[in-house]
Amino acid sequence: MFRKLFFLLLLFFSQTAFSQQNLTLSQCEEVFVKNNLALLAEQYNIDIAKANVIQAKIWELPYASGELNAINPPNKRVLDIGGQGQKALAVQQLLYLGKKKKNEVEFAKSTIIIAELQFEQLLKNLRFQLRQSFYNSFFEQQKISNINKQIANVDTLVKVYSQQAQKGNWPLRDVVRLQSLSFNLKNEFLAVQKSINDEQETLKIMTSSREGINPVVDDLALNNYFLKNNLPVADALLNMALENNPDYLSFLKIIESNVLMLKWQKSLSTPDLTLGVSYDQRGGAFGNQVNLTFGVPLPLWNRNKGNIKIAEAELEKTKRLKEQKITELKSQIENSYLTWSQKQEKYTQIIQSGTENFEVVYKGILQNFQKQNISLLEFTDFMESYNQSTLQLIEMRKQLILSGESINHIVNVNLF
Structure with missing residues (x-):
């Protein structure tokens, strides 16, 4: 029953794959910028701010x-x-006396820059989410490919040894052990496929696409993450963030805007x-x-004393929030930098130990078991160990890339 259910699900996922579109990361981002509904809606805030300037320039009739x-x-x-x-x-x-109309117009103009920075911040956050889902989907599909390969090999063995067990040439308990190994692999397949389905849902929503997205990644682009070893130190990254992070820059512009608001409220007196x-x-x-x-x-x-005091309080509040944002950025950068450096170090150690031997040993173990040179217990133990090691290596690569993307997101500079 489980085997039938698995193959039905496999058939469904295979049919679903035909409706997918192959997109590189840059192509996916182009579709996202063009079609994302949240971005399109946020752009209207810029138009609203520009309209407020037009309205502020109008005198009383x-x-x-x-x-x-x-x-x-x-x-x-x-x-x-x-x-x-x-x-x-x-x-x-x-x-109007006291330059109040001029002050009103200057305040209205300042909100345009804030709206543009808020749009840039939303774009940055959504793009980060898109890239996370893109790479998550890509590496989870690598896991699926690896699991499918093992399932095919183990199911072939199950079929062969089931026939031999029926003839009395092979113990039935060994066939059951092979079937158990196959069931475990299929359970892992379903779990990973669930993760892919969730990421595909995110990609569809963010690109407003009805078709799924099959991530196409160039090996050279991945090497930019895997081989990166000259990342600026945390202090340099903080300086980059203070120059480029739109969330922080918006606080600076809000302070300037609040200064203009205070000036305007004073002129209203x-x-x-x-x-x-x-x-x-x-x-x-x-x-x-x-x-x-x-x-x-x-x-x-x-x-106008009340509004003046409100404007003064808003100005002081924004100044405190700006200092808080600097503290947040510093903490985020230090944490992200430490996470990336630790993952980079561990991944380098694993690569230097020779992961290319995994496939050679896997093929050798499979052939030796087919020739009955090793026991079933040795074979199943190796298969379970090989499966976990392979999946962990793929997961490590994924997490290394996502940690690099996190740094890119915070400083708003493509360092990888």
């Missing part, structure tokens, strides 16, 4: 008012607005001036009177 005679009792006339009647007109314009011109046909001191009007609010109890 002139205000026009009028007064028309409704009833003239002495002459018993309605709407007497002719030459002997009465009408009054006025036009007023609000004039300056009263504005309303100027105007009015015409009165008969209601003034003399006929057809033209007047100059003006108005200034008296700053008795509203000097």
Whole structure:
């Protein structure tokens, strides 16, 4: 029953593979940048910030008012607005004082840079997630390939020795042991395939693609990770991050923006001036009177003190968050650098010990077991050890690359 279920799943995964598209990492990133819905939505924040600048530049519209005679009792006339009647007109314009309109525009402009940096930060985070899923999928497929090869060999042995056991030429318990080895391999296959399915789901969502993505990786690109031994020290990496990390740079721009906000709020405490011109046909001191009007609010109890204090508090808060971000970056870089150097050292030691002998020994053990030169116990013990060692080596390569990607992500510089 288990064998039938396994082959049905294997058939399903094989059919699914035909609907996959072969993409390199750069091709995958191109599709991601073009189609990712979160990125497309975030771009509108930049447009919103630019629109706020346009809105900030707009002055208040002139205000026009009028007064028309409704009833003239002495002459018993309605709407007497002719030459002997009465009408009054006025036009007023609000004039901003204290450079408050200029300060408002400068603050609005500062939000554009922040929106652009936030977009860059989202792009950086999503690209990091994409590259993680890409490499996870690639190395998990290598594990699948290795497990499939072993399953094919072991199932061939199970078939042969089952026939021999039926003829009484081979102990049935040995066949069961081989079947148990095959079951373990198939269980590992299903576990790894589940991991691939999860990564494929992530890649589809991030690229807005209906097809799966089969990662195509150049060996030379991998060697850039495996053979890298001249990575800058942690202090140099921190300096790179302070120059290039958009999350940190956004704090600097938010501080600048908050300074402009404080300046704007202080300028709002300056009263504005309303100027105007009015015409009165008969209601003034003399006929057809033209007047100059003006108005200034008296700053008795509203000097915008509350908003000024809010702006000051926001500025101080952002300064503290900037210092906190530096601490976070330093800690992240030190941890990522230590993780990468440890993995690099261990991987180099393993490679120098001669992993190329794995396949030679594997083929030799398989042939010797088929020739009955070694016992079943020796064969199964070796197969289990070989399988775990191979999978661990693939996992080590994957983790080494992901640790390098983590450093790239933090400093926002492609060091690998």
